Amino acid sequence: MTNQQSDVLLSLDEVAALSRAALLRQGLAEAHVEAVTATIVAGERDGCASHGIYRLLVCADTLKTGKVAKDAIPVVDDRAGGVVRVNAKGGFAQLAFQRGLPLLVEKAKRNGIAALAINDCVHFAALWPEIEAVVAEGLVAFAFTPSHAWVAPAGGTKPLLGTNPIAFGWPRPGPYPFVFDFATSAVARGEIELHRRAGKAIPEGWGIDAEGRSTTDPAAAMAGAMLTFGGHKGSALSIMVELIAGPLIGDLTSAESIALDAGAKASPIGGELILAIDPAGFLGGEAAQHIDRAETLFDAVVGQGARLPSQRRFEARKRSLAEGVRVPRKLYDDVLALVR
Amino acid sequence: MTNQQSDVLLSLDEVAALSRAALLRQGLAEAHVEAVTATIVAGERDGCASHGIYRLLVCADTLKTGKVAKDAIPVVDDRAGGVVRVNAKGGFAQLAFQRGLPLLVEKAKRNGIAALAINDCVHFAALWPEIEAVVAEGLVAFAFTPSHAWVAPAGGTKPLLGTNPIAFGWPRPGPYPFVFDFATSAVARGEIELHRRAGKAIPEGWGIDAEGRSTTDPAAAMAGAMLTFGGHKGSALSIMVELIAGPLIGDLTSAESIALDAGAKASPIGGELILAIDPAGFLGGEAAQHIDRAETLFDAVVGQGARLPSQRRFEARKRSLAEGVRVPRKLYDDVLALVR
Structure with a gap:
């Protein structure tokens, strides 16, 4: 094209x-x-x-769709010693993250570990930009967010879980940290949509039809449910994301988010959980030498012809x-x- | 039999x-x-x-093998506000965990989030007993530990990563929490060994031979490398476990652990990382109502014929x-x- x-x-x-x-x-x-x-x-x-x-x-x-507060002003709430919440007030997640980041970093460096919850935000982006911003401060970072209920739990037949990404970052010497960011669904929803547009079958394992049967028809999978990656293990991780970036932080599950959307097809509304850990919290002045030791692991991955995420x-x-x-x-x- | x-x-x-x-x-x-x-x-x-x-x-x-200190007395080290380390002094992990647990719980309840690192321990058990002990305190829990380098990274050909379990727990009303605990390898190493003893082939996807080729011969896989679950996503998670329960807490990677074992075939020596989050840290007095909201999610999983982990x-x-x-x-x- x-x-x-x-x-x-x-x-x-x-x-x-x-x-x-x-x-x-x-x-x-x-x-x-x-x-x-x-x-x-x-x-x-x-x-x-x-x-x-x-x-x-x-x-x-x-x-x-009118589902995003275009001029929302995020409100930062300094909770417990290790916890900061930012209420995005219905706006996009990015600004809320920016406003919460300094306090997250300060708390992680003071306590060794801290959490940032973003509430009531509209999420449409990958999580790695947030991971990289935390890692740039020398911290180890995790991020999780539910989405819309498009994915069936392992052994189930109906959409209940979101594509529920898990992202992780680890500081490395030089400009490029170790970062991964992947959906706990077998593939991104957009991938199935691309197959539908192209009139191509999808591989087994991506989705099931509305009757819960394995399907290679992308339209049937979109109307039925997507599957998680890695069978029951991926499904368990997806449920974990629902819990820790949903009820744990007082925010929506993917099922609640899609119900609220009511067919408008807007990006998911809900929460995001970011964890930050300071290696110095465990290791004090010895942190740098251990962080360097991780380079041996990365070298061994690349050295055998595998790629780093x-x-x-x-x-x-x-x-x-x-x-x-x-x-x-x-x-x-x-x-x-x-x-x- | x-x-x-x-x-x-x-x-x-x-x-x-x-x-x-x-x-x-x-x-x-x-x-x-x-x-x-x-x-x-x-x-x-x-x-x-x-x-x-x-x-x-x-x-x-x-x-x-003489690789376990039979009378080790774990030493608890109260680090940063959110961090406790226990040096197991070469003994089994269980006692070190017991000695560190009270301070982990206290810190999680005070700060909203806390971490317990167990160092220099011998690990032979599942992680769910530790998860359940933390969850019994009303906390959300995560646990991670490397093992011995038996598993190849996705796209690789040589053993580098451990079976590297990830465990998670969430408090529920009644006696049974939501808990999962699984290896990031495709299967437990013992499963391949059982196939070998029974003279049975293993399915594709469990292991590769010493030349890095896919194999259904259990002995060839034991001599080559196991594979991770879920392709590159499981591999990324396995590397994460190496990092956060290895160098982050000043302890061994799976490759370092098996090198130290030097053929003795003892249980892996190294570290374990346990995270605890208090829902009240985010939600104060409203925590209970949100924890209850998670029950709707569990009901929906079971209601469609799927099982909870x-x-x-x-x-x-x-x-x-x-x-x-x-x-x-x-x-x-x-x-x-x-x-x-």
């Missing part, structure tokens, strides 16, 4: 400018525009096509910072149309 | 007495005998054949508490031989 000739070459500054223009035009308040733009630029920069400027179209659709993403980042990014003409035009 | 006639029916008190006698006879100090016995009884009671009295044989073998284990527990347990005669005799 696209070829190099029909791609548009953009610098990252141009991506940012395009994102700002598109989001302002949708009526999003400036502080949110800046926070969301940082995520969009990061996604495009790292070669995550579905989390780059394409997401501006998703954002715009979600904003049109995010390796491809960091390679894309290096390229994008040097050369800019190529965006398909059609996508570029669609995003430009948001500005007009 | 066994049938009901050749089984020995034991009360849980009898299991405990047998465990105590066997462990004392191996020269294990009394405080350790009590702590280990509680784990053995819990495993047998819950129908986990490989973690019940069978483990006394494994313990005895490990004790014979640990459901079978809790059913076995109910039975064992009422009727005692049945132990194969051969196993019973082998354990009795430890006492003589």
Whole structure:
């Protein structure tokens, strides 16, 4: 569909400018525009096509449903010694995260471990930008968020769980931390949708139809339920995400979020849980030498021909910072149309 | 091999007495005998054949290698506000956990979140007994431990990672919490060993041979490497366990643990990380109503015919508490031989 000739070459500054223009035009308040733009630029920069400027179209659709508070001002609540909550007041998660981050870092460094709960936010992005922001402070980070009830538990037949990503980060010397961020569903929902559009069958194990039978028909799986990765183990992890980024922090499960959506097809509303651990809390002055010891593990992974998670993403980042990014003409035009 | 006639029916008190006698006879100090016995009884009671009295044989073998400090006195180190470390001094993990638990609970309730690191311990048991002990205090719990380097990372060909279990628990009304505890390897190592003994092929996906090729030969997989569950996602989680229950807490990776074992085939030596979160830290007086809200999620899982993790284990527990347990005669005799 696209070829190099029909791609548009953009610098990252141009991506940012395009994102700002598109989001302002949708009526999003400036502080949110800046926070969301940082995520969009990061996604495009790292070669995550579905989390780059394409997401501006998703954002715009979600904003049109009226389900996002465009000028929400997040409220930071300093709870127990190790806990901070930020009420996003129905706005996008990014700004709420930015506002809560300094206190999370301060608490993690003071106590060795701390948690940040974001409540009542609209979530449409990957979790790795948040992970990387915490890890940049020298901390180990975890993040979890439910989504919409699209996924059946192992052994079940009906959608109940979200795609429920789990993300983790570990500081490394140099610019690139160890980071992973994956859905606990077998694949992203968008992947099934892409197969449907292309008229292609999906592999066994991605979804079941409305009667709970294994299916290779993407439309049947979208109407039925997605499956978790890794059978009952992935299912258990998905339920864990529901619990710790739902009721534990006083927020919605994926089933509650999709009920609230009531067919509007907006991005999921709910909570997000971020944990931060300071190696110095365990190890004091010896932390650095042990963090260095982890490099032996990473070297052994790469040394046997395996890849580290995010390796491809960091390679894309290096390229994008040097050369800019190529965006398909059609996508570029669609995003430009948001500005007009 | 066994049938009901050749089984020995034991009360849980009898299991405990047998465990105590066997462990004392191996020269294990009394405080350790009590702590280990509680784990053995819990495993047998819950129908986990490989973690019940069978483990006394494994313990005895490990004790014979001289790799366990039989009379180690764990040292509790009150670190940062949210962190406690216990140095097990080369002894079994159970006693170290018991000694650290009160401070972990106190810190979690004061700060909302806390971490317990156990260092320099010998680990041979499941993690769920520790999870259940933390959850009994009304806390949400996570536990992680590396093991021996038997598992290849996704895309790799050589053993590097441990079977690296992840365990989680959530308090529920009534006697049975939500708990899972699983290896991040595709199966337990013992499962492959059982296939080897029975001369049965293993399914694709469990292991690779020494040349890194997929194999259905259990002996070839034992000599090559096990695989993680869930492809690159399970592999990422396994690496996470190495990091957070290894270098983060100043302890060994699975590769370092097996190098230290130097062929003695003792249980892995290293660390364990336990996290505890108090729902009241986020929610104060409203915590109980949100914890109750999680019951809707569990009801929806069970209501569609799926099982909750640990459901079978809790059913076995109910039975064992009422009727005692049945132990194969051969196993019973082998354990009795430890006492003589």
